Amino acid sequence: MKRRSVIIGLGATAAGGGAIATGAFDTASAERDATVALADDASSLLSLTPLDDEFAFVDDSGELALVFDDVEGGGTGFGSGTVYEVGEVFQVSNQGTEDLGLFATVDDGAIGDAEFALTVDGEELGPDPTVELNVGEAVAVGVEVDAGDDPTDGEVAITVGVGDGQIEDPGDGPGDAPTEFVDQLVFDSTASLLAEDDGYLPSEAIAAAAEPTAQSVDADGNGDATTYPDDEPLPLMAVDQNLPVVAFGFPFAQDDGVTFGEYGNEEVLLNVLDEYADSETVLWDEGHGQFYDLASHSGFEGYAEENGYDVAATTDLESDLLGPASAIVITSPSESFSGSEITALDDFADAGGLIVLMDQSDFDNFDATDNLNALATGIDTQIRFNDNQVIDGENNAGSDFVPTTTDLDTENYPGLLADREGLGLELDPNEEYDVEVVSVTDGDTADVEFSEGQVESIRILGIDTPETGDTEERLQEYEGIDDAQALKDKGDGATSYAENQLEVGSTVTLSFDENEGLRGNFGRLLGFLELPDGSVYNAKAVEDGWARVYDSGLANHDAYWDLERAARDAGDGIWEISDVGATPVVGDEPVDELFVPFAASVATADGAIAGDRVPVESEGGDPLVGVDEANNVALLGGPLPAESFESDENDEGLSTEPYGNYVFLTNLIDAVSADGREGSVVIDGGHGQFAADYALSAEDAAYFQRYLEGFAIEFDGKNDFDDDTGRDLAEARAVIVTAPDDELGSDEVAAIEDFRDDGGAVILASAGAGAEDAADARDNLDALAADLGSDLRTGDAVTDEENNLGGPENPTTTNFDTDFDLFGAYGDGDDGGDGGSSVDLAVDELVADPEGDQTEDEYVSFVNQGDETVGLDGYVVDDNVDNSYTFSGVSVDPGATITLYTGTGNDTDDTVYWGRGTPVWNNGGDIVFVTDPDGNTVVEFSY
Secondary structure (H helix, E strand, O other): OOOOOEEEEOOOOHHHOEEEEEEOOOOOOOOOOEEEOOOOOOOOOOOEEOOOOEEEEOOOOOEEEEEEEOOOOOOOOOOEEEEEEEEEEOOOOEOOOOEEEEEEEOOOOOOOOEEEEEEEEEEEOOOOOOOEOOOOOOEHHHEEEEEEOOOOOOEEEEEEEEEEOOOOOOOOOOOOOOOEEEEEEOOOOOOOEEEHHHHHHHHHEEEEOOOOOOOEOOOOOOOOOOOOOOOOOOOOEEOOOOOOOOEEOOOOOOOOOOOOOOOHHHHHHHHHHHHHHOEEEEEEOOOOOOOOOOOHHHHHHHHHHHOOEEEEOOOOHHOOOOOOOOOOEEEOOOOOOOOOHHHHHHHHHOOEEEEEEEEOOOOOHOOOOOHHHHHHHHHHOOEEOOOOOOEEEOOOOOOOEEEEEEEOOOOOOOOOOOOOOOOOOOOOOOOEEEHHHHEEOOEEEEEEEOOOOEEEEEOOOOOEEOOOOOOOOOOOOOOOOOOOHHHHHHHHHHHHHHHHHOOOEEEEEEEEOOOOEEEOOOEEEEEEEEEEOEEHHHHHHHHHHOOOOOOOOOOOOOHHHHHHHHHHHOOOOOHHHHHHHHOOOOOOOOOOHHHHHHHHEEEEEHHHHOOOHHEEEEEOOEEEEEHHHHHHHEEEEEOOOHHOOHHHHHOOOOOOOOOOOHHHHHHHHHHOOOOOOOOEEEEEOOOOOOOOOOOOOOOHHHHHHHHHHHHOOEEEEEEOOOOEEEEEEHHHHEEEEEEEOOOOOOHHHHHHHHHHHOOOOEEEEEOOOOOHHHHHHHHHHHHHHOOOOOOOOEEEEEOOOOOOOOOOOOOOEEEOOOOOOOOHHHOOOOOOOOOOOOOOOEEEEEEEOOOOOOOOOOOEEEEEEOOOEEEEOOOEEEEEOEEEEEOOOOOOOOEEEEEOOOOOOOOOOOOEEEOOOOOOOOOOEEEEEEEEEOEEEEEEEOO
């Protein structure tokens, strides 16, 4: 860890790294003078004093001046063919509070074959801080010049510094190259880098560039992206040539975008700290509305701390930069920096402090490029940030917007791109390791110590136990459980179970899974723990009911599912509080609108699909769902039950509330399957879907699972269809296969064919947006359709700039063919579903912020959209915090409305009063629930 804390320049431009003008090294050259000055912050640490007044004095401006017009041999300047030694010219004193080392670097390449050096006690003062300069001590500095045989007029650039070590300016050259480098870097949703005035960076400033297959796009469509000529690289990592500033095109080691240890990102970022930071304190700016805060880089934070750094968040950088910090990381700021903050950062960089700047792509205009560029201008770095996105259809980590690159300048930046010894540990995924249990965090996480002494956190693979403490849990993941506090209590029970099984101090055997990476997103190892008795904790926790199966690509997934099913049936462990049959119906409304994530059109093997086979089109007329009734197959233009659009699963304000995706898909399943076919819905998760952004496993569709539970329909993941373990397809009504990265085996296809021939529905979902990186997945999906005898095929990308959810690649549509009986509430049809309500009641109008009295004039009205009169006696209206009103003795005819006022009044046939003295419906948004006397939800309306 090194930082240049003080710079002494020789020459009139001393504060900039200065130079001494030596003149033409012959007796005819004119007299040359030089000055010795301190950098802006050096006066508190050093003092400079002339020692030999023949060569050094304090000039009128208060600077130390050097004069070499009377050197040994006479004349002016330095004569050729002579070595000049001037000892003890000036003195450097340490007047600070820390012991330091003195160093110097000299670039004398501009003076022919002459050589120039500073000396201490007759020894050359080199680039390593070998001369001790303790508090209160002083050292005399001399000058030695070997004029050589052919000197030329030029300048000598000298840097003299004190600190705990020297750091060369970024970009100074290759230095001592390490022998091994990182193989590849990944850039998830990245912008590229520029020079000032929208220019292009010099090649020597580019440490990493995108592969030649990459391209720059203006993802937000604002027209503000700078284009690059074909012969210009797309810089993704750059190093300023004059300041300690390093820039990346995206948050370089974030947890969600970079699988810890899979690429070289964490190593490179740590190398940057090692190269340019002088203390162990690193600041992470969180004072400017950054989404990518320190918590989003927790894996790197832990890695850095393991290597001696203290990484701390700051919301007051002006104050904190005055402390012990030697580096600061700034991710894309949604709020601008003040003038005083920019000045503080500018001073910090001038004093040698490292500034790491990280941008992000302009997808959906989430970037804050203008703010970052204003900061870059303020600190006078040569690096700027492009308002663009870099995509690569060939070299990527699963999506074209996650480019990978091997275009790394290891010649100029060997230290930054060096492969580090033991990122965590050098582990072989095919080997087993005996480790000692150090601690248990919860039911699915434990810390273990390897024989080398390295302590690692293990995310116990293939299982999930309820969260504990203040961490929120998604109830939808746990079948039949709808009580958050009860599940928390079971989470504590799972922790106790783990503590009993994984005794601290015991030795267990760690192994890995061929289908999973070594590490998860938080840097934890993903592994199995074999107990001393030979049983495997992962399986045992599921078998005893204290864990659910995590629906990833786990090789043992289906066998684990059998263990979970048995535990659920027995009510063991966490399943004691599970009751799928009691799950209320949620969101079962008529389908007014759909959204199709990452949409692609539907076609046939012969081209366009006939209109009478298309129940849903985009607003522009593109077919988004195709049906092949003869073969019990349907093809969706995108993965309809994707949960990433649920309001609780994203920070972009997206919500599925107005859309009927779950209702439509469930109706489609029953329409495509044989009449009366019942059973579970099975989704394929064993062919790369879990790791793909454009496909789904059961883990990605928990909200759809909860919807199905309202009708007592189970939802199961299955990874191998040619296997006796896992859900038996004879017990299923449908198999959903979203775009598979890996081709299904012939025996698996045969099993699905047998299921289809027995009346089961096969629902295929396209690979989303026609993305190039999903080409193989689309081909695999088309091959499965062909094997099933269906002519349905995936088509081209469908976008809609006006009607969409979160972006044009996710079109919304009301363009339905109502000749298909797919758009009514599922509970209304002869669908084989159990439970639910046939009442078709909906919110007609809600006034939450009336112009008059906030309580007396607040109301909600409901309309009966059905064909029969609904008696509302015992129906309950609730808001999102359980304020409730119960109807009594009223009914509503078909097409009629009934209005519920919050305040007081006299009830009539179509108007009733809650009788409250305060408002119910929040002005900023709320949810209106109506449940029938049996507890079935008949209305769920969000605003």
